[in-house]
């Protein structure tokens with residue numbers, strides 16, 4: 135009996151062990167974002183219940199609280215929990231509450247000889263990717279973090295991170311003997327334009343496509359930048375017999391959430407969803423790859439339904455084609471007559487004469503102008519916001535591939551990490 139049970143356990147383990155592990159983190163992507171995205175991407179009222187990739191892969195939910203008693207985490211503490219399985223303080227990058235260094239699942243994968251990668255739409259030194267690669271007492275130590283992408287090699291002849299794609303040129307300068315230049319001379323293939331992703335042909339690669347974070351998808355002529363990077367990442371990492379661990383962050387869902395900018399957030403969700411679909415297809419085709427998606431926390435206290443009304447409308451959200459910061463800059467110091475024309479360039483629904491007057495009355499005050507615009511667009515769509523910071527609502531969790539069944543139900547973010555680390559072996 136004991137022998138039989140042991141045999142069963144061994145075969146189950148063998149069946150569950152993925153060759154490759156991909157972790158998607160939607161920064162700030164609480165459940166209101168995945169819900170809103172379902173209605174946002176539906177073609178019509180009739181089609182509004184059709185599945186999104188989040189619905190298809192959803193297996194459970196996750197708590198995100200940090201080490202202290204505040205309950206509301208920041209991205210650094212949450213990413214450290216996801217990367218290492220240990221709760222820490224807000225601002226911590228890969229260190230515990232006593233500021234002692236912690237090894238991440240990326241480091242674990244590398245120590246086992248796997249290829250490793252990080253992809254983000256923020257600078258790659260930002261809290262989430264940083265927590266998988268570096269140790270820093272403060273998330274603001276960007277240069278300290280950048281240096282560790284290169285210097286923290288487990289073996290002198292092997293990079294810690296084989297694939298680095300995102301923003302952050304400012305932290306990897308290419309002048310002689312500066313960090314970027316040293317990495318290229320050491321052996322990294324480098325590209326600084328998304329059009330150049332095809333020219334990346336072998337690991338290790340360093341692709342940095344913006345000085346810091348990318349422009350928002352809604353303001354960008356390349357709104358599918360995360361999908362493009364993930365496509366290249368899967369090609370480069372997936373084309374080898376060596377197993378790989380890849381972390382992908384949709385970094386700016388959170389930034390739009392801080393700005394209480396629903397149209398901005400939905401365009402970020404669109405890019406993140408398409409990137410996740412690429413990984414879903416990769417997992418379905420190959421059968422050897424575990425893909426897990428979750429969020430580090432929710433942002434903005436977003437809710438669907440506001441002001442006592444029993445409705446939420448995606449239509450007005452689709453009709454806004456610029457982020458609130460861009461809209462605000464365009465309207466700043468403009469008279470009412472010019473405002474109508476400017477609004478028409480960026481927003482397909484009409485603002486009432488009263489609304490335009492209200493905007494004109496604060497046109498010289500940037501933050502009041504921003505707030506008025508935000509409230510008008512939120513009111514049109516019946517989107518509610520409780521904060522410009524984060525909130526503590528549990529986040530979605532989903533998985534596909536070998537081992538996906540381990541991610542069912544409610545898990546703490548540290549349990550997601552510990553389970554993933556058990557699968558990297």
Ligand SMILES: [Zn+2]
Pocket residue numbers: 162209388389392433524
């Ligand atoms: Zn945030």
